[in-house]
Amino acid sequence: MTLLRLEGVTVRFGDRAVVDAVDLEVAEHETVCVLGPSGSGKSTLLRVVAGLQPPSAGRVLLGGADQAGVPVHRRGVGLMFQDHQLFPHRDVGGNVAFGLRVRGSAKPEYEERVARLLDLVGLPGAQGRAVASLSGGEQQRVALARALAPSPRLLMLDEPLGQLDRGLRERLVVELQGLFSRLGTTVLAVTHDQGEAFALADRVVVMRDGRIAQAGTPLEVWQRPASEFVARFLGFENVVPATVSGGAAATPWGKVPVPAGSPEGERRLLVRPAGVVLCGAGLDCVVESRTFRGTHVTLSLRPEAGPVLEAECALAAAPAPGDRVAVAFTPSEVVVLPAA
Numbered sequence: 001m002t003l004l005r006l007e008g009v010t011v012r013f014g015d016r017a018v019v020d021a022v023d024l025e026v027a028e029h030e031t032v033c034v035l036g037p038s039g040s041g042k043s044t045l046l047r048v049v050a051g052l053q054p055p056s057a058g059r060v061l062l063g064g065a066d067q068a069g070v071p072v073h074r075r076g077v078g079l080m081f082q083d084h085q086l087f088p089h090r091d092v093g094g095n096v097a098f099g100l101r102v103r104g105s106a107k108p109e110y111e112e113r114v115a116r117l118l119d120l121v122g123l124p125g126a127q128g129r130a131v132a133s134l135s136g137g138e139q140q141r142v143a144l145a146r147a148l149a150p151s152p153r154l155l156m157l158d159e160p161l162g163q164l165d166r167g168l169r170e171r172l173v174v175e176l177q178g179l180f181s182r183l184g185t186t187v188l189a190v191t192h193d194q195g196e197a198f199a200l201a202d203r204v205v206v207m208r209d210g211r212i213a214q215a216g217t218p219l220e221v222w223q224r225p226a227s228e229f230v231a232r233f234l235g236f237e238n239v240v241p242a243t244v245s246g247g248a249a250a251t252p253w254g255k256v257p258v259p260a261g262s263p264e265g266e267r268r269l270l271v272r273p274a275g276v277v278l279c280g281a282g283l284d285c286v287v288e289s290r291t292f293r294g295t296h297v298t299l300s301l302r303p304e305a306g307p308v309l310e311a312e313c314a315l316a317a318a319p320a321p322g323d324r325v326a327v328a329f330t331p332s333e334v335v336v337l338p339a340a
């Protein structure tokens, strides 16, 4: 069932639409991550759903009910923003209990719930600790427990792990995912970090200039970016102009095979690095640099023609900078994109 529905939501500041006719649905128990570069309108979209920003046009429906005129505290949404989330002068328990006390819960009732939430976020018994004594990751968990405390029907996260270092972020993303699925929480999160979005979300929504550039499962978006913008935003660099016909594309790198059924004509072409394969004969390149990625190596190759190519290869097979190599292209890793 649909919990949240946005219909043609537009927010204008002056004559600029920073959110532009956005339609979006979030199903119950679903985690949707809105992803996009800085300034694409992600936070503004969240603020509209929360009731912190009135839309200039369009409707926000929660559980089928139009939220026009419904104030923030009556929408039943939980909010967790990236900074200054915690009250520094309250202890951990006081922070988590805040929303419950405001709602008028009795002390024994909320104390039990606070204890259960702190267990859930991996901080059992931390009620009496001072906020200042917590690490960044612990503070993030307390903020999460506080947002979850009043059992919001929709939890909204704005750059939830933005301040944390990568290792901690990766661990917390996995924990959050488990927690949301155990609790059956419906989540709308915004982030500019594609790794975070792809790890957390059932569905990702990529925004560009206030509009939805693409929506789909992480796998769909990753495998079939809808445009050069989305491809580049995901970090893919191998995008060139191409003329597609008869199962191949004429590109600055020469002929590149494309998947069967690809659209023909003047297009843009994405070759994922995994589809640039070192082989005995093909496009001659010089290795410019290589970066170890743990499970594989990313190579930056200077081809005899066309722009620099990014390739991936196994650790053991990695050539060194300055080496001459030849590459061929694997059609399953090639995506024909619309012309720019």
Ligand SMILES: Nc1ncnc2c1ncn2[C@@H]1O[C@H](COP(=O)(O)OP(=O)(O)OP(=O)(O)O)[C@@H](O)[C@H]1O
Binding pocket: 013, 018, 036, 037, 038, 039, 040, 041, 042, 043, 044, 045, 192
């Ligand atoms: N109250 C406001 N008045 C005028 N312009 C605003 C206001 N709030 C936001 N904007 C502008 O709207 C655009 C979108 O802002 P928003 O914060 O929604 O983007 P974002 O995608 O969340 O970016 P970031 O990732 O940097 O937080 C920005 O250009 C911003 O400057």
